[in-house]
Structure formats: C-alpha cells, structure tokens
Amino acid sequence: MTSTLSSPFQLLCCRPSGEELLQQELEARHGIFSNVAASGFIQLEGHDLPAEPLIFEWQRLPNTRFFPLLKGESVPEQLTEAVWTFFAEQPSPWAIHLLTVDDGGASRLEGIARELTRRGNQLHPGLKKWERKPGKLFKQQKGMILQWACTDRGFLFSSSSPTELTATEPGGRTRMKMDSRAPSRSYLKIEEAFVRLGREPEAEQTVIDLGAAPGGWSFAFAKRGCQVTSIDNGPLKIDDACIRRIEHLHRDGLTFQLGKLQPPVDWLVGDMLIPPGKVLGLLRYWVDGHHCKNIVMNVKLPQNNPLPAMEPILEWMKRYPELQVRQFYHDRREVTIFGAVNS
Ligand SMILES: C[S@@+](CC[C@H](N)C(=O)[O-])C[C@H]1O[C@@H](n2cnc3c(N)ncnc32)[C@H](O)[C@@H]1O
The missing domain is CATH 3.30.2130 (VC0802-like)
Structure with a gap:
C-alpha cells in the first residue's frame, strides 16, 4: 500500500x-x-x-x-x-x-x-x-x-x-415520510422516535401530549388507534376521522397532572417551547412519580451554553439507563429524550 x-x-x-x-x-x-x-x-x-x-x-x-x-x-x-x-x-x-x-x-x-x-x-x-x-x-x-x-x-x-x-x-439520516393528513412537520419527529425506540404505539394505549398544537404528534398516536389527551391552549388542526380519539384540553402542560388514583399512562410525550429546567420538572413528576410507561420528550436548546443547560437533565438521566437522549435527524436546535420507564 x-x-x-x-x-x-x-x-x-x-x-x-x-x-x-x-x-x-x-x-x-x-x-x-x-x-x-x-x-x-x-x-x-x-x-x-x-x-x-x-x-x-x-x-x-x-x-x-x-x-x-x-x-x-x-x-x-x-x-x-x-x-x-x-x-x-x-x-x-x-x-x-x-x-x-x-x-x-x-x-x-x-x-x-x-x-x-x-x-x-x-x-x-x-x-x-x-x-x-x-x-x-x-x-x-x-x-x-x-x-x-x-x-x-x-x-x-x-x-x-x-x-x-x-x-x-x-x-x-433517519428520513421519515410525511403523512399528508398530519398538520405539522413535527409529526416527523415523533415518527422518528418510534423508529429509534424500535416499536410503535398500539391501539387503545393511552397518551398525554403536552404542547400538542397544531397536532402532529397527537395525530401520529390517534391514527394508530390510541386514546390521546392533547394539552395546549392553541387549536388542533387535525382534519381526519381519527380526531374522535383525541380529547383536547386547554390547560397548562407544566402543571397538568393525573388524578390521584389514575393509573400511569402508556405514553407521555411533550414538545413545548420551554427551557430545559422546566423539562426536568416534568421528568421528575412523570417518570419519578411512575405516571407513565414510555416517554418522548423534546428539549429545546437555549442559544447560550446549551450543554451546561442540559447538564441537570443528564445528571437525572443517570438513574434511568433505559432512557436515551439524542439529536434526531428531524430535530432542529433541540434534542429528544426517549425510552420505556417504570415497566
Ligand atoms: C412546537 S409546538 C408543538 C408541535 C406539536 N408537537 C405538533 O406535532 O404539532 C409547541 C406547542 O407548545 C405549546 N405550549 C408551550 N407552552 C405550553 C404550556 N405551558 N402548556 C401547554 N402548551 C404549551 C404551544 O402553544 C405550541 O402549540
């Protein structure tokens, strides 16, 4: 040579x-x-x-x-x-x-x-x-x-x-295919999450979608037959029969909680424009509190010092080796935490 x-x-x-x-x-x-x-x-x-x-x-x-x-x-x-x-x-x-x-x-x-x-x-x-x-x-x-x-x-x-x-x-480059019925390109991010997880949601599973509007993520679950609760003050723009599987609540995703006797939901997903510190608060309630079985949580990265801002979340994640955090192909200035927990 x-x-x-x-x-x-x-x-x-x-x-x-x-x-x-x-x-x-x-x-x-x-x-x-x-x-x-x-x-x-x-x-x-x-x-x-x-x-x-x-x-x-x-x-x-x-x-x-x-x-x-x-x-x-x-x-x-x-x-x-x-x-x-x-x-x-x-x-x-x-x-x-x-x-x-x-x-x-x-x-x-x-x-x-x-x-x-x-x-x-x-x-x-x-x-x-x-x-x-x-x-x-x-x-x-x-x-x-x-x-x-x-x-x-x-x-x-x-x-x-x-x-x-x-x-x-x-x-x-995990390129996902757009569904013309999906109301936003965010739909591609949750579809990529299913590929990365190696499994899709099943019919009749329960889902809470925090920051759901206009509804790309909610649509991805509803079209698979899940029962979805979409939390957002903004309007959902889903023009498909699967909308009947979605309950839209005009509530604050940061403070929304399950009732005391409610069983954990199958999926907790979130895509809100909130700082990483607030995301950590949600992870503590939903994961530490055993209120969900699977989680897909998007974290928007701040312009300044994104890694130090992520550090408390990464520290918290050490307790959950089953969770991963990656920048998806369809993510922009954001990363996604995903995995099964409390199963
Ligand atoms: C990036 S969009 C979500 C897109 C959505 N995942 C989709 O697939 O169409 C962010 C949404 O989070 C909502 N949001 C931000 N803060 C919120 C809060 N505290 N409670 C509920 N929704 C919130 C906004 O109204 C906005 O609709």
Missing part, C-alpha cells in the same frame, strides 16, 4: 452546522478534542470512540481511512485494494452506505462507488454474491457495513460490523 492512504482515525457524523455542539460534547463530557473534517463530519484527535452514542452524534465511522482523490481523477488501484481489504482477509456479507457530505457531491460519490465495486469484482471474483441490503445486515447483526464518503480533497471509507454503529440509516 502506498503512503497516500492515511492511518485509521475515528469519525462521527452529525447535523451539518451542528458540528460545534458535538465538539463541545466530546470535550466537556469525554475530554476528547476533535476537528471538523467536513460539513457534518467530526474527526477525533487520536482517541477511541466513546462506547455510548453521543447526544449530537448521528452515526459513527470506526477506523476511517482517507485517500486523496481530486475531482476528475480516476480511482487508483491502491484505493480499490484498500477498500476491499476486509474481504481479502475474510469474505463476509457486505453492504454499502453512501454518506453525502454536501448536496453537490452525491453523483460523484455514486460514480466512485460504482467504479470501486466494478474493480472490486475484478479483484475478488465472487465479491458480488456476498452483497446484501444494509437493512438485512442490521437485522441479522452480522457482516460488514461499508461507509463511503467523498470530500473535495478525497475519499473516506470505514468498514465495520453493524453492531459497532449507532444508526441503521446512512449517516444516521
């Missing part, structure tokens, strides 16, 4: 323009310094990846290698060999995740990927018959996921087991 191939390094994907938050998290919570490798890509400075997924991480690329490759240059033999080294060592099922660095690079990346696969087949006859759909490998938790990306300067690639990754979609 020539010296143009870099040594392995650790790379993380995050929201483009959210790099600073991920860097702050790495430094403040894990003592790891990092650089921005490209828009939405953070390179760790000589450290291993933390075992647990980071809040602002969308995906991880363990042991990434970089090969300089300028626009218009053909794919060199050394790169083909390097990309398929894992297969030369031990043939195993493989699937490719193409990660676009910016909107303009997609077709170039696809072209390089086609060329690398074509040349890989020449180098290793039989390679093609080991190719699988990525979803299958994630389901079976075996084989190799090849993550490939392209910047202006060159080609990035990482080969790892699905068990080492933190998301099943390329670059952690």
